[in-house]
Amino acid sequence: QQPVQSPQAVILREGEDAVINCSSSKALYSVHWYRQKHGEAPVFLMILLKGGEQKGHDKISASFNEKKQQSSLYLTASQLSYSGTYFCGTESMGSSNTGKLIFGQGTTLQVKP
Amino acid sequence: DAGVIQSPRHEVTEMGQEVTLRCKPISGHNSLFWYRQTMMRGLELLIYFNNNVPIDDSGMPEDRFSAKMPNASFSTLKIQPSEPRDSAVYFCASSLGGLAVHEQYFGPGTRLTVT
Numbered sequence: 372q373q374p375v376q377s378p379q380a381v382i383l384r385e386g387e388d389a390v391i392n393c394s395s396s397k398a399l400y401s402v403h404w405y406r407q408k409h410g411e412a413p414v415f416l417m418i419l420l421k422g423g424e425q426k427g428h429d430k431i432s433a434s435f436n437e438k439k440q441q442s443s444l445y446l447t448a449s450q451l452s453y454s455g456t457y458f459c460g461t462e463s464m465g466s467s468n469t470g471k472l473i474f475g476q477g478t479t480l481q482v483k484p
Numbered sequence: 485d486a487g488v489i490q491s492p493r494h495e496v497t498e499m500g501q502e503v504t505l506r507c508k509p510i511s512g513h514n515s516l517f518w519y520r521q522t523m524m525r526g527l528e529l530l531i532y533f534n535n536n537v538p539i540d541d542s543g544m545p546e547d548r549f550s551a552k553m554p555n556a557s558f559s560t561l562k563i564q565p566s567e568p569r570d571s572a573v574y575f576c577a578s579s580l581g582g583l584a585v586h587e588q589y590f591g592p593g594t595r596l597t598v599t
Contacts, residue, residue, distance in 0.1 A: 373526070401585050412575060412590035413527070420585055458527060462585070470515045470579055470586065471540060474527040 372396050374461045376475035383482050388447045391478045393459030395440040402435050402442040403460040403472055406453075413458060417444070421464075449482045456480070486510075488591035490576050496597045502564040505594045508557055509578030517588060518551055518561050519575040527575075533559065534581055566598045 374395040381389050393402060401420045405413035419425050419435035419442055432445045446453055456479045460472030489508040497503055509516050517532040531541040533553045541551070548567070553559040563570055573595050577588040 403587065405590075412592050415587040415589070418585055418587060469532075469534075469539065470517070470581060470588070471529065471532060472517075472588070473529065476526045 373473055374459055374475040376457075376459060376478045378478060379476070380479040381481070383449050383480065385451060385482055385484055386448055387482075388445070389449060389480060391444045391446070391457050391459075391480070393442045393444075393461070393475055395461050395463070397440065397461070398464040399435075399437065399440050399442075399461050400464050401462040402433075403462070404431075404433060404442075404444050405458045405460065405474075406455045407458065407477075408455040416457075446480070449480075451482050451484065454480055454482045488576055488578055488589055490574075490591035490594050492594060493592060494595045494597075496599065497566055498599055499567055500565045501598075502562065503566045503570075503596060503598075505561040505574050505576075505596070507559045507561070507576030507591060509559070509576070510589055511557070512580070513578035513589075514556075514581030515579045515586075515588075516553060516559050517577040517579075518559070519577065519590075520572045521575060521593075522572045530561070563596075566596075568598045571596055571598050 377392045404416040407413040435442045456477045458474045460474045491506045518530040521527045530543045531551045536553045551561045573593045575593045577590045579588045580586040
């Protein structure tokens with residue numbers, strides 16, 4: 372089952388903050404976040420694991436609520452370079468440690484000067 | 485490191501023709517993933533390999549699609565015969581694999597157009 376992301380799209384001014392949410396109906400082992408710029412490949416941002424471990428970007432933070440099967444990505448003091456489509460990829464408990472990710476539909480972020 | 489390499493970058497073919505997409509993962513990575521991306525369906529996992537062995541091909545749309553990984557440095561995704569609805573960007577990604585959770589590194593993708 373594909374995780375659901377919200378919002379679908381957001382427009383910001385430079386310096387503003389944004390939160391992107393990812394929700395799954397399955398028990399999750401890990402949540403991965405990627406950013407994709409137009410015409411390019413997705414690029415890894417962050418992994419959050421069950422149990423609280425995180426690995427990834429220094430300037431982007433995220434949370435993972437295991438009980439609610441939800442994750443949120445926090446983009447603070449946004450820069451023009453943050454523009455792109457953000458995807459969460461979820462690894463369910465049944466597929467733990469396989470690397471098998473199911474991606475959400477994406478959230479398009481546009482940062483304007 | 486050169487990153488994940490995919491070829492060709494663009495492919496235009498006629499319906500009914502065979503299409504072969506190629507991928508070279510990052511050296512030392514044990515897991516390889518094939519994805520398809522379209523506006524309608526988003527980023528879909530087609531198949532993934534661990535140590536050259538196909539682990540899960542449940543995302544492969546139908547028998548027209550097949551994938552192989554004959555060795556640790558090469559994989560192919562074949563579509564035979566191709567149909568217009570196969571038009572999409574196909575990404576290959578690799579990761580370290582193993583027991584820990586690792587990030588996936590995506591190749592630049594192959595944009596396939598079937599007319």
